[in-house]
Amino acid sequence: xxxxxxxxxxxxxxxxKKQGQSxxxxxxxxxxxxxxxxxxxxxxxxxxxxxxxxxxxxxxxxFSKGIGAxxxxxxxxxxxxxxxxxxxxxxxxxxDIKKVTTFGYxxxxxxxxxxxxxxxxxxxxxxxxDMAGILSKDAAATLREYVVSHPDQIGETxxxxxxxxxRVDGYLKGRVSRDSIANDKxxxxxxxxxxxxxxxxxxxxxxxxxxxxxxxxxxxxxxEAAGMGVSMLGSLFxxxxxxxxALPIGVAASIYLEEFAPQNWLTxxxxxxxxxxxxxxxIVFGILGLAVFINYMHLPSSAPLVGGLVLTLMTLPTIIxxxxxxxxxxxxxxxxxxxxxxxxxxxxxxxxxxxxxxPGILTGTIIGLAQALGETAPLLLIGMVGFIASNAPDSIASxxxxxxxxxxxxxxxxxxxxxxAFYERAWGGIIILLVFLITMNTLAVxxxxxxxxxx
Amino acid sequence: xxxxxMTASTLAIAAVSATAAVARDQVQVAGSSTVLPYASIVxxxxxxxxxxxxxxxxxxGSSAGLKRFCEGVGENTIDIANASRAIRDKEIKACADAGVTxxxxxxxxxxxIVFASDINGNSFEFTPVQWYKAVSKQVVxxxxxxxNPYTMWNEVDPALxxxxxxxxxxxxxHGTREVFEDKVILAGCEETGDFDVYKxxxxxxxxxxxxxxxxxxxxxxxxxxxxxxxxxxxxIESNKDGIGVFGLAFYENNTDKLQVATMSGITPSTESISTxxxxxxxxxxxxxxxxxIGVIPGVKEFAEFFVSDEVAGPDGPLAEYGLxxxxxxxxxxxxxxxxxxxxxxx
Numbered sequence: 001x002x003x004x005x006x007x008x009x010x011x012x013x014x015x016x017k018k019q020g021q022s023x024x025x026x027x028x029x030x031x032x033x034x035x036x037x038x039x040x041x042x043x044x045x046x047x048x049x050x051x052x053x054x055x056x057x058x059x060x061x062x063f064s065k066g067i068g069a070x071x072x073x074x075x076x077x078x079x080x081x082x083x084x085x086x087x088x089x090x091x092x093x094x095x096d097i098k099k100v101t102t103f104g105y106x107x108x109x110x111x112x113x114x115x116x117x118x119x120x121x122x123x124x125x126x127x128x129x130d131m132a133g134i135l136s137k138d139a140a141a142t143l144r145e146y147v148v149s150h151p152d153q154i155g156e157t158x159x160x161x162x163x164x165x166x167r168v169d170g171y172l173k174g175r176v177s178r179d180s181i182a183n184d185k186x187x188x189x190x191x192x193x194x195x196x197x198x199x200x201x202x203x204x205x206x207x208x209x210x211x212x213x214x215x216x217x218x219x220x221x222x223x224e225a226a227g228m229g230v231s232m233l234g235s236l237f238x239x240x241x242x243x244x245x246a247l248p249i250g251v252a253a254s255i256y257l258e259e260f261a262p263q264n265w266l267t268x269x270x271x272x273x274x275x276x277x278x279x280x281x282x283i284v285f286g287i288l289g290l291a292v293f294i295n296y297m298h299l300p301s302s303a304p305l306v307g308g309l310v311l312t313l314m315t316l317p318t319i320i321x322x323x324x325x326x327x328x329x330x331x332x333x334x335x336x337x338x339x340x341x342x343x344x345x346x347x348x349x350x351x352x353x354x355x356x357x358x359p360g361i362l363t364g365t366i367i368g369l370a371q372a373l374g375e376t377a378p379l380l381l382i383g384m385v386g387f388i389a390s391n392a393p394d395s396i397a398s399x400x401x402x403x404x405x406x407x408x409x410x411x412x413x414x415x416x417x418x419x420x421a422f423y424e425r426a427w428g429g430i431i432i433l434l435v436f437l438i439t440m441n442t443l444a445v446x447x448x449x450x451x452x453x454x455x
Numbered sequence: 456x457x458x459x460x461m462t463a464s465t466l467a468i469a470a471v472s473a474t475a476a477v478a479r480d481q482v483q484v485a486g487s488s489t490v491l492p493y494a495s496i497v498x499x500x501x502x503x504x505x506x507x508x509x510x511x512x513x514x515x516g517s518s519a520g521l522k523r524f525c526e527g528v529g530e531n532t533i534d535i536a537n538a539s540r541a542i543r544d545k546e547i548k549a550c551a552d553a554g555v556t557x558x559x560x561x562x563x564x565x566x567x568i569v570f571a572s573d574i575n576g577n578s579f580e581f582t583p584v585q586w587y588k589a590v591s592k593q594v595v596x597x598x599x600x601x602x603n604p605y606t607m608w609n610e611v612d613p614a615l616x617x618x619x620x621x622x623x624x625x626x627x628x629h630g631t632r633e634v635f636e637d638k639v640i641l642a643g644c645e646e647t648g649d650f651d652v653y654k655x656x657x658x659x660x661x662x663x664x665x666x667x668x669x670x671x672x673x674x675x676x677x678x679x680x681x682x683x684x685x686x687x688x689x690x691i692e693s694n695k696d697g698i699g700v701f702g703l704a705f706y707e708n709n710t711d712k713l714q715v716a717t718m719s720g721i722t723p724s725t726e727s728i729s730t731x732x733x734x735x736x737x738x739x740x741x742x743x744x745x746x747x748i749g750v751i752p753g754v755k756e757f758a759e760f761f762v763s764d765e766v767a768g769p770d771g772p773l774a775e776y777g778l779x780x781x782x783x784x785x786x787x788x789x790x791x792x793x794x795x796x797x798x799x800x801x
Binding site: 137183383419 | 479481483485491492494495496498499500502503504506508509511512513514515530531682683684685686704705707708709710711714765772775776
């Protein structure tokens with residue numbers, strides 16, 4: 001009414017106004033409306049605050065519980081590789097050396113610990129076997145692996161950094177205390193005394209643990225040796241399969257549906273079904289994968305190839321929907337111009353529309369992949385949970401076909417194991433997975449920001 | 456765009472052609488989640504000490520494992536099934552129908568089943584009778600079958616502390632459940648003499664009476680846990696009155712959170728189980744497909760390694776983790792070496 005720039009029609013008929021009421025004085029109704037608006041803003045801020053609080057709680061929990069997994073306690077020892085134990089024949093025949101199992105290495109480690117403790121002058125009531133009990137069972141494996149690959153070193157003294165067993169590690173991290181081990185048969189108070197003395201002597205120390213990020217899964221008896229590396233490779237191969245299948249199939253399907261297909265009941269049905277497919281719970285794809293890929297097509301179970309195929313089915317709708325949306329966002333004038341200068345429809349799509357839609361497609365694909373990366377449920381059914389991620393693949397074929405786990409499946413597996421040390425690793429695994437997911441989502445945002453065009 | 460297409464098609468072709476080319480070279484094991492830790496310890500040591508790749512061990516439960524085991528013979532079926540109970544006749548038949556006829560049964564040792572509660576709560580000294588009375592669906596009061604009326608442990612037996620009855624028992628897909636039913640509930644049922652009442656109520660049918668005995672109450676005082684022991688532990692941590700059923704190895708790894716109850720006056724330990732004093736224990740098995748020996752590399756070597764003295768003996772890593780070593784291990788070793796199948800037709 002006061003705004004002169006408005007259309008003449010509204011200017012001609014001023015709003016009816018109550019007699020004797022100033023514009024500056026708010027009517028009751030206006031006050032109520034304003035109050036409602038203020039309240040609504042408060043609700044909004046409240047909702048955001050609750051959301052942020054939840055996020056904060058989640059992130060702090062994950063980090064406080066999981067950060068410990070990135071550090072590990074190591075024990076540095078000088079080990080004399082006794083020829084009498086490791087190579088009785090003395091002819092350095094690799095086959096003879098390999099006959100000595102890890103059980104045969106135990107006395108050597110026992111001796112090394114005892115020598116170290118005596119050399120440091122630590123007084124302990126423990127026998128050599130219990131002294132060596134502070135070491136991980138992985139120590140013998142580390143030693144054997146070294147000897148088998150360096151047979152010429154037999155007879156010499158070599159320095160090793162062995163993992164400490166999970167209870168000792170927990171003691172250094174504060175997870176295990178002298179009170180909590182009262183009934184624990186895996187460690188005794190005397191062993192903790194020994195650990196204290198060895199910390200003094202800088203023999204036992206807690207350092208960053210690369211093996212957690214790069215290593216393979218370990219059995220229930222040695223949680224300290226378990227790592228995410230192999231299952232990370234499993235996830236990588238699955239993502240390659242998903243990318244190689246879901247991207248071309250998804251893009252081809254959406255280009256056809258969007259640019260070429262006639263609008264009729266058939267394409268409508270397809271469209272509705274694609275949207276439905278996006279809402280199907282992922283476990284259903286797992287059952288489908290088990291029935292079709294493993295039981296019918298006889299692909300190997302637990303293989304990342306099968307996992308990738310299942311996740312492809314799951315990711316396809318996401319990619320199709322986002323691709324169609326970005327194709328739709330390209331203005332028709334571009335197509336018209338291309339067709340107008342004589343391009344065929346295919347030329348107009350591939351030379352003009354697709355390049356302009358590419359950033360959107362890429363973003364949709366990355367988000368689809370991130371979703372697939374964090375998916376656990378279908379993997380349970382195709383056998384990717386268990387003690388699986390123990391052999392690093394040595395070629396692309398074995399990466400696709402040898403049994404392997406995936407990051408979320410590995411986390412699930414660790415979370416259900418008995419030793420509390422695995423629980424810490426499960427949280428640590430979540431941190432690694434989150435880093436991947438955040439990186440991928442950030443990449444999607446950056447790509448969209450950088451290449452997106454607006455008309 | 457063309458780069459993406461190239462990579463995509465190359466990968467697809469590689470994937471498809473590789474499927475046909477690569478033969479399986481590692482042993483595949485699946486089955487009981489109770490045996491899983493032991494099997495994974497052995498698999499790890501096997502991978503370290505032999506030139507074979509580390510075998511793959513999946514969990515999923517005894518029944519699920521045996522079902523996959525019985526799917527047939529061939530590279531895409533598993534070689535070994537772990538089970539926390541003996542294979543059933545029904546399963547042997549299913550196996551035979553699918554062509555899996557020669558099965559080698561290997562007993563690796565014994566596992567104790569323990570009853571544990573929150574470390575800071577009351578301590579318990581149970582008998583099978585008390586458990587039967589506390590969690591059975593129906594009990595006999597004054598000679599008649601009534602729905603289980605007990606809500607507190609001291610109502611069941613004045614010797615027990617005044618604590619709400621809240622039991623977390625393994626779900627029916629677990630092999631542990633069967634042992635719990637047989638050695639605790641049914642034993643208690645028979646000991647109280649309630650069994651005869653059930654028998655009379657079921658027209659002298661022994662099978663039906665047994666079934667009625669082991670039916671557990673469904674009013675929420677006894678909860679079936681279908682997940683793993685970690686889930687039972689989480690339930691007890693959130694409900695301090697809860698009493699859970701665990702494997703001995705799991706309890707021994709969580710002694711800072713759980714206290715164990717005695718059963719008939721015996722504290723569960725590897726010693727009391729191996730002497731047979733502690734009543735609630737069961738043998739653990741794995742089953743080997745004989746047809747896969749010599750076809751999949753390492754199957755026999757793995758089975759032999761599993762039951763070797765160094766591994767499954769009383770001082771081996773399995774005993775250290777909580778397995779009760781089998782006193783007749785030597786016999787088992789001989790049977791595995793001779794590839795003796797079930798039914799004796801080796």
